[in-house]
Amino acid sequence: MVIALCVAALFLIANRGAYRGYFNDDDLDNLVQTRRASGETFLLALEDPRLNRSNFRPIGHGYYKLMGMWAGLKYKPYVGVLHGVHLLNVVLVMLLLRRLGAGWIGAGAGALLFAFHIACFDGYWKPMFIFDVLCATFLLLAVLLYLRGHWLLALIPYWLAYKTKEPAIALPAVLLAWEWMLGEKRWKRVLPYALIAASFGVQAMLKNQGTNDEYTLRFTGAAVLKTFGFYSSQILLAPYAGALLVALGIWTKDRRVRFGLLALALLMGPMWFLPGRLFAVYLYIPLIGLAVAAGFLAEQLKTWQVALFFALWLPVNYLLLRQQRAVALTVAMENQLYVEAVGKALAGDRDVRAILYDGGPVGMREWGIEATMRWFQPAEELRLAGLDSAEARGLMDREYLAVMSWDRARRKLVTARRHAGDAAPASITMATGNPVWLFGEGWYPLESGFRWTKAEAKVRLRRPEGARQFTARVNLGPVQKREQGQVELEVLVDGKSLGTRVFSDVCWCDQVWALPAGTAGDVEVTLRSLKPYQPSNGDPRTLGAAVASLGFVAVP
Numbered sequence: 186m187v188i189a190l191c192v193a194a195l196f197l198i199a200n201r202g203a204y205r206g207y208f209n210d211d212d213l214d215n216l217v218q219t220r221r222a223s224g225e226t227f228l229l230a231l232e233d234p235r236l237n238r239s240n241f242r243p244i245g246h247g248y249y250k251l252m253g254m255w256a257g258l259k260y261k262p263y264v265g266v267l268h269g270v271h272l273l274n275v276v277l278v279m280l281l282l283r284r285l286g287a288g289w290i291g292a293g294a295g296a297l298l299f300a301f302h303i304a305c306f307d308g309y310w311k312p313m314f315i316f317d318v319l320c321a322t323f324l325l326l327a328v329l330l331y332l333r334g335h336w337l338l339a340l341i342p343y344w345l346a347y348k349t350k351e352p353a354i355a356l357p358a359v360l361l362a363w364e365w366m367l368g369e370k371r372w373k374r375v376l377p378y379a380l381i382a383a384s385f386g387v388q389a390m391l392k393n394q395g396t397n398d399e400y401t402l403r404f405t406g407a408a409v410l411k412t413f414g415f416y417s418s419q420i421l422l423a424p425y426a427g428a429l430l431v432a433l434g435i436w437t438k439d440r441r442v443r444f445g446l447l448a449l450a451l452l453m454g455p456m457w458f459l460p461g462r463l464f465a466v467y468l469y470i471p472l473i474g475l476a477v478a479a480g481f482l483a484e485q486l487k488t489w490q491v492a493l494f495f496a497l498w499l500p501v502n503y504l505l506l507r508q509q510r511a512v513a514l515t516v517a518m519e520n521q522l523y524v525e526a527v528g529k530a531l532a533g534d535r536d537v538r539a540i541l542y543d544g545g546p547v548g549m550r551e552w553g554i555e556a557t558m559r560w561f562q563p564a565e566e567l568r569l570a571g572l573d574s575a576e577a578r579g580l581m582d583r584e585y586l587a588v589m590s591w592d593r594a595r596r597k598l599v600t601a602r603r604h605a606g607d608a609a610p611a612s613i614t615m616a617t618g619n620p621v622w623l624f625g626e627g628w629y630p631l632e633s634g635f636r637w638t639k640a641e642a643k644v645r646l647r648r649p650e651g652a653r654q655f656t657a658r659v660n661l662g663p664v665q666k667r668e669q670g671q672v673e674l675e676v677l678v679d680g681k682s683l684g685t686r687v688f689s690d691v692c693w694c695d696q697v698w699a700l701p702a703g704t705a706g707d708v709e710v711t712l713r714s715l716k717p718y719q720p721s722n723g724d725p726r727t728l729g730a731a732v733a734s735l736g737f738v739a740v741p
Contacts, residue, residue: 189279192293192300193272196309199301199503202510203264203310207517208524210553211313212249212263217556219250220563231348236388244323244349245316252312258524258560263312270318271309275300277325278473282480284332285367285441294491295480298498299472303505304419307466310513317469320350324452324470331360336374343378347385352470354382354389355454359474362451366444389455399461411460416453419465420475422501430475439485445478516548519596523549524557526598527589531561537602538564539583543572543590543621544630558589572621572630581622590619594633609647609707612656612736625709629726635660638729640717643709648678650705652737655698657712660731661688669718672730677711678703685715693733700737710735 208216227250230243248266256262278299282292308314323346330339346353357378364370393402417427434446452471456462483491523546531537540562545554555569568583570576572590580586584605592599601619609623616634627642661672671689675682676698683698714729 189276189296192275192297195499196272196275196300197268199506200268200309202514203268204261205517206264206310206513207260207521208258208263209311209313209516209520210549210556212311212553213524213556213560214552215246215249215313216253216258217559219246220253220560222246222250231345234384236385236392238392242316242349244319244345248315248319258528260521264310267312267315267318268309270315270322272300274318274321274325277322277329278476281325281329281332281473282477284329285477285481287441287480287484290488290491291480291484294483294495295476297495298479299476301499301502302468302472303422303502303509304465305469305472306506306509306513307464308469310510314466314469316350317352317466320346320353321470321473322346323349324353324356325473327356328359331374332363337377340377340381344381347381351385351389352452352454352456352467354385355451357382358451359448362444362447366440366447400459401461402455402458403460404458408460409457412453412457412463415463416456416465416468419468420449422505430478433478437482439481441481442478445474445476445481447474448477449474516546519546519593520549520553522546522596523591523598527557528561530587530589530598530600531558534587534602535562535564537562537585537587538566539568539580539585540587540589541570541572541577541580541621543588543619544593545591547593586622588619588621590621590631592616592631592633599631609645610736611647611649611652612734612738613644613646614734615732627712627729629728632731635731635733637726637731638712638714640714640727640729642712642729642732644712644735645707646710646736648700648703648705648708648737649739651739652703652705653700654738655683655700655710655736656695656738657686657698657730657735658693658695658733659688660693660733661691662731663691664720664722665718665731666691668721669716671716672718673715674730675713675715677713679708680711688730697738 227243227247230237230241252263252266275296279292279296282295287295308318323342326342327339327346330336330342343353343356346356357375360375360378361372364372364375389402414425418424420427421429430446430449434443437443449471452474456467540558542554542558545551551571558569559567568580570580586603588601590599590601591597599617599619601621603620603622610620613620613623615631615636619631623645625643625645627639629637629639655676655678657674657676659672659674665672671687673685673687674696675685677683678700683700686696686698688694688696712730712732712735718728720726720728
């Protein structure tokens with residue numbers, strides 16, 4: 186008990202920064218997707234022996250259902266539950282080692298190794314990996330029950346483990362390894378587990394046929410070499426250092442160490458064949474096997490040697506944790522600012538049924554952006570589309586349209602709304618308003634108070650009565666100045682050129698074009714960059730001009 190409390194205290198101190206994090210895109214999507222799901226939905230999925238086609242995992246998704254009802258968007262409780270389950274797993278690893286015959290030193294060493302491993306950083310910091318953490322819990326319970334002779338009862342946590350995440354399919358192979366290397370060769374007891382695994386395995390193989398994406402299982406030597414190269418570089422914190430574990434398995438005579446190393450490899454399961462999904466946190470479940478091997482290696486060493494190992498191992502892991510913590514908290518801060526800004530923008534606007542989103546935080550993909558909006562506006566008929574998507578044009582004609590543009594550099598949400606019958610403005614300032622329904626082709630997402638155009642960009646504006654000038658404010662930065670020299674921008678109104686202006690100074694540069702006499706009303710303005718810019722920093726876009734504002738000016 187004292188060992189467990191010390192390990193828990195060290196873990197919580199090292200990872201206290203996780204409570205300052207925030208939801209990512211998968212968290213938000215899971216919260217929204219499970220909010221309307223009924224209890225019956227979860228029960229039916231839990232007992233269904235068929236592979237779920239939509240990848241619905243009733244245990245992990247049930248966590249989001251319950252947490253969403255209890256905590257909503259209060260982040261700290263999610264991390265608290267995640268840490269609580271992980272620390273339970275640490276205790277279960279210690280009990281497993283004791284059951285396998287390790288003394289308290291070996292059990293404590295294995296549990297400590299399992300508790301602190303930088304490869305599993307995401308499993309300690311991001312609620313979305315509750316699937317891996319809970320799956321490990323049920324697998325550990327299943328193994329402990331099996332080793333105690335309750336092999337039929339152990340089928341229950343094994344089923345729950347698979348319903349939490351698919352790598353649980355590997356447990357029968359681990360049990361066979363136990364019977365072969367350390368057990369009593371009671372092979373028949375493994376048969377029910379193998380039948381369950383075979384059923385889900387065959388269904389997964391059938392589903393895998395004809396697919397070609399990052400989730401496709403690839404049973405090739407090249408795929409295994411790629412996954413081995415990645416995971417062997419993560420498990421011992423150095424490139425390909427995991428290969429040393431293979432050598433250790435061959436060299437050691439201790440069958441318990443060999444069993445732990447074999448369990449490590451077996452618990453990787455389908456991850457060996459998923460070269461498109463390489464994440465260090467997927468070592469969380471296989472780390473159980475490494476903890477077993479480490480525990481029995483510690484049994485063969487002197488106490489001071491074990492202490493010396495952890496005196497080196499823990500600081501290295503903590504230094505690497507500090508590096509990853511800085512990145513995680515930076516992403517979390519922007520995500521939180523975005524979610525709170527969207528919530529504020531939609532708080533007093535329950536009537537909106539169509540939203541165009543224009544960019545988002547660096548660490549949030551489109552499903553997280555859409556989930557954020559659906560959380561605050563849960564109407565089933567709500568239509569959402571990214572500004573550059575094919576669906577965007579279909580929303581432009583809606584009677585009431587809201588636009589959410591995220592300025593990444595300023596970390597600020599810029600909103601705009603259009604009601605049916607609203608007149609087009611005479612001018613647009615990108616930093617404060619983005620009536621994107623007026624933009625035609627040729628515009629990139631909002632950046633730091635401006636938008637890049639492509640070589641040619643169109644926008645519809647209202648030419649007011651008495652307008653005699655057209656103005657544009659364009660940014661020419663030092664890098665573009667060095668690489669391109671200048672910006673040459675031609676303006677056309679309804680296809681008629683107003684002439685070309687040259688921006689050659691590093692500044693926010695204003696230029697004016699004289700307007701010939703004309704009739705007031707809506708017109709199409711075209712910005713044409715005569716010398717498009719191809720950045721040398723790896724940006725694949727062809728850029729025209731960085732436009733901060735543009736529009737008509739009435740001169741008395």
